[in-house]
Amino acid sequence: MIRLLWRDITLAFRSGGGFGLGLGFFLILVTLVPFGVGPEGDMLSAIAPGILWVGALLACLLSLDRIFALDFEDGSLDLLTTAPIPLEGVVAVKALAHWITTGLPLVIAAPALGFLLHLESTAYRWMIVTLLIGTPALSFIGSFGAALTVGLKRGGLLMSLLVLPLYIPTLIFGAEVVRRGAGGFLVGTPLAMQAGITLGAVALLPFASAAAIRVALR
Amino acid sequence: MAINWNAFWEWANPRKFMWWTDRALPVIAILAAVIFVIGLVWGFFLTPDDYRQGATVKIFYIHVPSAMMAINIWAMMLVASLIWIVRRHHVSALAAKSAAAIGMTMTLIALITGAVWGKPMWGTYWEWDPRLTSFLILLLFYIGYMALWEAIEDPDTAADLTSALCLVGSVFALLSRYAVLFWNQGLHQGASLSLDAEENVADVYWYPALVAIAGFVLLFVALVLLRTRTEIRARRLHALEMRERVKNA
Numbered sequence: 266m267i268r269l270l271w272r273d274i275t276l277a278f279r280s281g282g283g284f285g286l287g288l289g290f291f292l293i294l295v296t297l298v299p300f301g302v303g304p305e306g307d308m309l310s311a312i313a314p315g316i317l318w319v320g321a322l323l324a325c326l327l328s329l330d331r332i333f334a335l336d337f338e339d340g341s342l343d344l345l346t347t348a349p350i351p352l353e354g355v356v357a358v359k360a361l362a363h364w365i366t367t368g369l370p371l372v373i374a375a376p377a378l379g380f381l382l383h384l385e386s387t388a389y390r391w392m393i394v395t396l397l398i399g400t401p402a403l404s405f406i407g408s409f410g411a412a413l414t415v416g417l418k419r420g421g422l423l424m425s426l427l428v429l430p431l432y433i434p435t436l437i438f439g440a441e442v443v444r445r446g447a448g449g450f451l452v453g454t455p456l457a458m459q460a461g462i463t464l465g466a467v468a469l470l471p472f473a474s475a476a477a478i479r480v481a482l483r
Numbered sequence: 484m485a486i487n488w489n490a491f492w493e494w495a496n497p498r499k500f501m502w503w504t505d506r507a508l509p510v511i512a513i514l515a516a517v518i519f520v521i522g523l524v525w526g527f528f529l530t531p532d533d534y535r536q537g538a539t540v541k542i543f544y545i546h547v548p549s550a551m552m553a554i555n556i557w558a559m560m561l562v563a564s565l566i567w568i569v570r571r572h573h574v575s576a577l578a579a580k581s582a583a584a585i586g587m588t589m590t591l592i593a594l595i596t597g598a599v600w601g602k603p604m605w606g607t608y609w610e611w612d613p614r615l616t617s618f619l620i621l622l623l624f625y626i627g628y629m630a631l632w633e634a635i636e637d638p639d640t641a642a643d644l645t646s647a648l649c650l651v652g653s654v655f656a657l658l659s660r661y662a663v664l665f666w667n668q669g670l671h672q673g674a675s676l677s678l679d680a681e682e683n684v685a686d687v688y689w690y691p692a693l694v695a696i697a698g699f700v701l702l703f704v705a706l707v708l709l710r711t712r713t714e715i716r717a718r719r720l721h722a723l724e725m726r727e728r729v730k731n732a
Contacts, residue, residue: 409651414631414634420634423631429623430623430624433659437663441666470651476643481644
């Protein structure tokens with residue numbers, strides 16, 4: 266399993282664009298927002314938590330089809346189903362690799378981009394904490410969407426249609442934590458809810474994704 | 484009394500399904516039409532205007548039943564998907580597929596009638612209120628579900644994958660419902676038809692509303708049977724065409 270993890274991570278690093286793409290997209294999105302809403306600092310700092318979260322969401326979405334599609338095309342997914350580790354494990358590892366190559370860089374980049382958007386100084390801590398807790402859920406939910414559309418020729422757009430509604434609870438609680446943190450309110454409840462969603466997604470969704478992949482490979 | 488469950492599942496055999504729906508469908512359809520008309524005429528013309536809302540209260544007879552159906556149809560799709568996963572009855576999967584479009588329409592009706600009512604009453608067509616937002620999210624789930632059905636060619640694969648989406652989607656739809664409650668305070672009134680609540684809608688509106696709800700349920704049953712029959716016929720036609728093609732080749 267660890268070898269598979271390494272394989273996926275090195276592939277993401279080496280196979281041109283997969284790794285930096287999400288990060289670059291995140292940066293561009295954050296750069297575009299002030300053009301759209303105007304450069305006033307107050308306005309930007311009010312919407313910064315939401316923009317950062319939505320940006321992280323979309324950046325995650327961008328690289329989802331790489332989780333299974335390439336392996337499906339060159340046949341390694343067929344080999345992986347016959348591997349000694351269960352397919353559920355394969356799926357979980359691939360989602361984890363996706364998180365390490367996409368979610369984690371976003372978490373690290375978020376404070377710098379928050380700086381660009383005049384994020385309240387009290388909110389930085391919560392921005393990092395909530396992204397750290399929330400982005401694994403994005404990867405695992407996304408891997409389910411990717412598994413559903415893996416056999417399709419042009420599944421990309423359909424996948425966003427399927428995955429984005431599933432991201433709504435994570436987004437709501439994530440942005441709520443940052444907004445409350447910025448205002449100096451208690452953040453315990455939304456943080457706990459978000460952690461619950463992440464843990465539930467990590468624990469249960471690999472089974473659903475593996476089932477979907479078995480159907481697609483049938 | 485022991486129920487013969489095998490006999491129960493027999494009714495889902497496509498041929499038997501076509502046989503009994505052929506006889507039941509006209510009855511259900513006529514019953515739906517009659518009850519629908521009774522409920523709406525009673526509601527629209529034979530109830531007094533509300534003392535604060537005036538005549539706008541009458542949209543209640545379309546708004547509330549369609550909103551209830553929007554949620555219940557998703558629940559029905561969930562059950563049908565589970566039956567497909569467990570017992571692999573093709574009719575079940577096709578019924579879930581047929582129900583989705585009706586459910587989406589009901590969601591749209593609820594949203595639109597709500598907006599029409601909201602303008603004079605709340606002064607706005609749309610507000611990011613938890614209930615309204617939840618319905619918008621439900622609409623997105625319906626659209627995604629239907630899009631997935633359309634995208635996959637092989638019918639069994641499509642049934643499997645949409646069932647998986649329906650199961651996972653149900654969990655996330657519920658999560659969204661409560662997350663949205665957390666996110667914004669509501670403008671929408673609370674439940675007014677609960678059996679256990681102290682404050683409910685007055686009886687004079689309640690009875691025609693019940694009739695209207697029954698009409699919507701029957702309408703849904705009639706439509707879903709009709710659409711499932713169409714799906715079964717379409718699949719038979721497809722099988723026939725394939726057979727012809729093989730014969731000619």
